[in-house]
Amino acid sequence: xxxxxxxxxxxxxxxxxxxxxxxxxxxxxxxxxxxxxxxxxxxxxxxxxxxxxxxxxxxxxxxxxxxxxxxxxxxxxxxxxxxxxxxxxxxxxxxxxxxxxxxxxxxxxxxxxxxxxxxxxxxxxxxxxxxxxxxxxxxxxxxxxxxxxxxxxxxxxxxxxxxxxxxxxxxxxxxxxxxxxxxxxxxxxxxxxxxxxxxxxxxxxxxxx
Numbered sequence: 108x109x110x111x112x113x114x115x116x117x118x119x120x121x122x123x124x125x126x127x128x129x130x131x132x133x134x135x136x137x138x139x140x141x142x143x144x145x146x147x148x149x150x151x152x153x154x155x156x157x158x159x160x161x162x163x164x165x166x167x168x169x170x171x172x173x174x175x176x177x178x179x180x181x182x183x184x185x186x187x188x189x190x191x192x193x194x195x196x197x198x199x200x201x202x203x204x205x206x207x208x209x210x211x212x213x214x215x216x217x218x219x220x221x222x223x224x225x226x227x228x229x230x231x232x233x234x235x236x237x238x239x240x241x242x243x244x245x246x247x248x249x250x251x252x253x254x255x256x257x258x259x260x261x262x263x264x265x266x267x268x269x270x271x272x273x274x275x276x277x278x279x280x281x282x283x284x285x286x287x288x289x290x291x292x293x294x295x296x297x298x299x300x301x302x303x304x305x306x307x308x309x310x311x312x313x314x315x316x
Contacts, residue, residue: 112158112211115182125225129156133213138204145188145202153212155185160208161269165201165285175262175285177242178205178269186239189218189232206270255288256296260305262286267315275313 116126133156138144144155147167155162162179164187179185179202187200221228249258262282266275279297283290297313300306307314 112156112182115158116156119182119231121227121231122225125221125228128217128221129211129213132217133211136210136212138208138210140204140206140208142204143201144204144210145185145200147199147201152215154188154215154218155179155202156211156213157181157183158209158211160210161205162208162210163203163205163285165203166199167201172287173201173284174287176200176246177239178265180269183238184231184235186232186235189215189235205266255286255292256299258286259293259296260300263306263313263315273315275315276311277313278311 113126113130116129117123121129133153135158136144136155138160144162157179159181161181162185164176164179164185166174166176185202188202218232222232249261253261259282262285263275266277267273279294280290283293286293297306297308301308305316307316
């Protein structure tokens with residue numbers, strides 16, 4: 108799996124010497140679907156790099172209500188965890204495995220040195236910030252300007268893209284929690300989308316057409 112990560116980092120423009128340092132200083136973590144990697148309020152001491160699978164980044168309030176923000180996929184870094192560690196603050200988000208995933212955890216103690224030593228790493232971090240910012244803006248736009256059925260369809264398409272599969276193994280309750288609405292609303296809108304021939308509904312599975 109480290110070969111896959113190495114290829115991904117090299118294709119992102121990182122120098123071979125830096126990639127070697129990332130591989131020698133990090134550690135492999137395997138997490139199962141729906142297992143938490145980072146929890147709200149936790150101080151992350153490592154930066155996760157996704158090797159395979161995908162991480163779901165969520166906001167969570169004091170009552171445990173969750174709001175989906177974006178996905179992290181192969182070769183991508185979590186800009187939020189970088190910011191929290193560099194600033195010494197606790198995380199205001201949670202990272203959950205969307206599917207069985209493998210993640211390379213890099214010690215945050217290495218980041219300052221890499222930022223000073225490698226121009227490519229500075230660009231990699233800034234690009235990560237920009238990508239996550241763009242995704243957050245899309246999320247804000249969808250909440251502010253889209254109707255719930257449009258938000259739901261966007262969510263399904265984002266999930267299809269992140270997993271590479273037209274089949275989405277989610278219950279109506281799970282989708283409702285991630286979109287911060289009720290199961291009844293989601294069930295009604297899914298049936299509407301099915302009538303419009305945009306999806307097919309199965310037991311605990313949705314197929315995007």
